[in-house]
Amino acid sequence: MVDPIISARGVDIFYDTKQALFDVDLDILPNKVTALIGPSGCGKSTFLRAINRMNDLIPSCRVSGSLTIDGQDIYDPAVDVVALRAQVGMVFQKPNPFPKSIFENVAYGLKIHKLSPSKSELQDRVEWSLQNAGLWNEVSDRLDQPGNSLSGGQQQRLCIARAIAVQPKVILMDEPCSALDPIATAVVEDLIDSLRKEYTIVIVTHSMQQAARISQRTAFFHLGTLVEFGDTKTIFTTPKDERTQNYITGRIG
Amino acid sequence: MENTHIVKKFDKNLDKLKARILEMGELVLHQVEDATAMLGAFDPVEVDRILQLDLTVNGLHKEVHDRAELLITRRQPLAVDLRQTLAPINIAGELERIGDHAKSTAKRGRILCRSSTEETVLEMIRQMSTKVQEMLFDVLIAYTNDDIELAAKVRMQDKEVDTLNKNLVKSVINILDSQASGNSESLIQLTLVSRNFERIGDHACNIARYVHQISTGEDLKASI
Numbered sequence: 080m081v082d083p084i085i086s087a088r089g090v091d092i093f094y095d096t097k098q099a100l101f102d103v104d105l106d107i108l109p110n111k112v113t114a115l116i117g118p119s120g121c122g123k124s125t126f127l128r129a130i131n132r133m134n135d136l137i138p139s140c141r142v143s144g145s146l147t148i149d150g151q152d153i154y155d156p157a158v159d160v161v162a163l164r165a166q167v168g169m170v171f172q173k174p175n176p177f178p179k180s181i182f183e184n185v186a187y188g189l190k191i192h193k194l195s196p197s198k199s200e201l202q203d204r205v206e207w208s209l210q211n212a213g214l215w216n217e218v219s220d221r222l223d224q225p226g227n228s229l230s231g232g233q234q235q236r237l238c239i240a241r242a243i244a245v246q247p248k249v250i251l252m253d254e255p256c257s258a259l260d261p262i263a264t265a266v267v268e269d270l271i272d273s274l275r276k277e278y279t280i281v282i283v284t285h286s287m288q289q290a291a292r293i294s295q296r297t298a299f300f301h302l303g304t305l306v307e308f309g310d311t312k313t314i315f316t317t318p319k320d321e322r323t324q325n326y327i328t329g330r331i332g
Numbered sequence: 333m334e335n336t337h338i339v340k341k342f343d344k345n346l347d348k349l350k351a352r353i354l355e356m357g358e359l360v361l362h363q364v365e366d367a368t369a370m371l372g373a374f375d376p377v378e379v380d381r382i383l384q385l386d387l388t389v390n391g392l393h394k395e396v397h398d399r400a401e402l403l404i405t406r407r408q409p410l411a412v413d414l415r416q417t418l419a420p421i422n423i424a425g426e427l428e429r430i431g432d433h434a435k436s437t438a439k440r441g442r443i444l445c446r447s448s449t450e451e452t453v454l455e456m457i458r459q460m461s462t463k464v465q466e467m468l469f470d471v472l473i474a475y476t477n478d479d480i481e482l483a484a485k486v487r488m489q490d491k492e493v494d495t496l497n498k499n500l501v502k503s504v505i506n507i508l509d510s511q512a513s514g515n516s517e518s519l520i521q522l523t524l525v526s527r528n529f530e531r532i533g534d535h536a537c538n539i540a541r542y543v544h545q546i547s548t549g550e551d552l553k554a555s556i
Contacts, residue, residue: 328410
């Protein structure tokens with residue numbers, strides 16, 4: 080049995096007095112794509128954002144229970160959040176390149192984490208990241224152009240390149256294809272599949288078909304609880320819980 | 333039994349698919365019944381009518397396929413919905429084969445009418461026919477109501493049909509050995525008809541397995 084890279088035990092999350100997640104136990108296995116699905120407001124994004132402490136930005140948000148990465152408590156006060164986010168990268172729904180050149184977008188994380196001491200090393204790292212994000216061939220001759228001059232799908236792959244540049248262990252993706260057309264979506268999905276050889280990916284998606292296509296494990300959240308978690312094939316063919324069945328088949332529960 | 337879909341048309345699409353299968357099932361059930369009647373009392377007009385039904389059955393088979401294809405394209409069904417969409421394609425195939433066996437039976441009535449038939453053997457055939465009609469009727473009810481217990485009952489009955497078929501073959505061999513009958517052609521034809529009913533029983537069992545699979549996701553054929 081492979082040890083989980085991320086492990087949640089009894090995780091409760093509150094926004095002020097409102098509880099958004101209830102007693103979540105969930106293990107994320109390395110080199111797998113884990114999809115988090117469920118209706119809006121079910122807590123899946125809240126859980127995703129808890130993994131790299133994006134919720135710290137919301138003063139009213141409080142997390143209790145145990146959430147660890149490689150056995151280390153993510154919420155230990157001694158944890159350096161910037162270092163944590165180098166280990167746990169994030170890609171958002173809307174591509175959000177910095178208002179800088181393509182090169183600078185990818186080099187940014189390497190610079191702030193001081194991961195590339197020499198200029199040539201920095202260039203190598205940027206090229207490697209763009210290669211692995213499947214973008215190099217499209218941008219290699221215009222690295223000095225603004226990141227936001229690219230198409231939506233290219234911008235999203237630029238954000239993925241930026242995330243992998245610092246060689247995180249885990250990449251969190253919050254509906255990364257919802258703003259993309261089907262072709263750009265297919266390119267990103269193909270990329271996700273090749274990235275899982277090196278990284279662990281946790282993805283929130285509203286597309287059941289996407290979850291079924293790209294993930295190996297699927298977690299279904301409903302009203303703040305983790306209802307069912309297991310192999311993607313099982314969740315989408317023979318879910319155990321009626322709430323899961325109702326959700327994935329679009330039935331009124 | 334199940335909750336309805338948010339998209340009401342999804343339920344309508346699935347209902348129509350089911351209705352076409354039941355229509356097909358009812359047709360082939362009559363085909364089997366009517367073909368059996370032709371064994372003892374041949375009527376060329378009636379046999380032609382039974383053979384012609386094949387066109388309607390084939391048309392329905394195609395319609396089931398087209399509807400399922402469109403449903404997959406439009407709704408991308410998952411889990412039980414996907415099984416409710418895919419199973420009809422297979423069930424329609426089984427029903428079409430049953431129709432073919434009914435046709436074959438009706439055609440043999442033409443040959444049987446030329447010579448005297450062995451009444452005891454014919455009676456065994458009628459017994460088999462009654463049994464497989466019962467199985468077919470039950471499996472259609474099981475499909476209508478997602479009733480996996482009734483489907484299990486149908487599967488259990490397959491052995492009875494197999495036994496009837498074996499007994500018939502034995503009886504025919506005995507008669508031929510004792511040379512008590514001069515109508516070997518009709519005996520051989522009846523053996524072939526018996527084989528038709530044995531196959532119909534198998535197809536009814538296959539349908540019963542699909543009924544089980546729709547509700548449970550479990551493929552009984554794979555687990556055997």
